[in-house]
Amino acid sequence: MMIREMTASDIDAVAALEAELFSMPWSAQGFADTLCREDVLFLVACEDDSLLGYVGVYCTADEGEITNVAVAQTARRRGIGQELLRHLIDQLAQRGIGRIVLEVRVSNDPAIRLYEKQGFVTMGKRKNFYEKPTEDAYVMVRQPIVSTGAQ
Numbered sequence: 001m002m003i004r005e006m007t008a009s010d011i012d013a014v015a016a017l018e019a020e021l022f023s024m025p026w027s028a029q030g031f032a033d034t035l036c037r038e039d040v041l042f043l044v045a046c047e048d049d050s051l052l053g054y055v056g057v058y059c060t061a062d063e064g065e066i067t068n069v070a071v072a073q074t075a076r077r078r079g080i081g082q083e084l085l086r087h088l089i090d091q092l093a094q095r096g097i098g099r100i101v102l103e104v105r106v107s108n109d110p111a112i113r114l115y116e117k118q119g120f121v122t123m124g125k126r127k128n129f130y131e132k133p134t135e136d137a138y139v140m141v142r143q144p145i146v147s148t149g150a151q
Contacts, residue, residue: 002047011032024131034056039059042054050072053070053081054068054069055081102120103139104140126139
């Protein structure tokens, strides 16, 4: 498996996976419009010629807001989501971004556990954040690790 930055040639596969997994998916045009922005980073996980998953984030100042995380149904339980998040966190750290925020459906236990493994903690709840079906979202945050210098 290889993780790399998303390119325009990935858009159709990413949009197809998005449509397969989400009730209110981004369109191919939405990904194309977003991908050309300088404040956006999208990573894809690929194996051979297959897209396994992707993750995207908007970057502002020293904070990142994760917009999308998706892993193909056929590729789940292989650590792909975890690897995508690790790569994303590393890329953001290199850009000076340590605080990362995301929203997740309160019923999405597998995603919540994945985020918690990567250091995210629940900081609040947004009522009726999601549609189709209507559902609350947890706001999860990963703060930068600060060394105290203590031994």
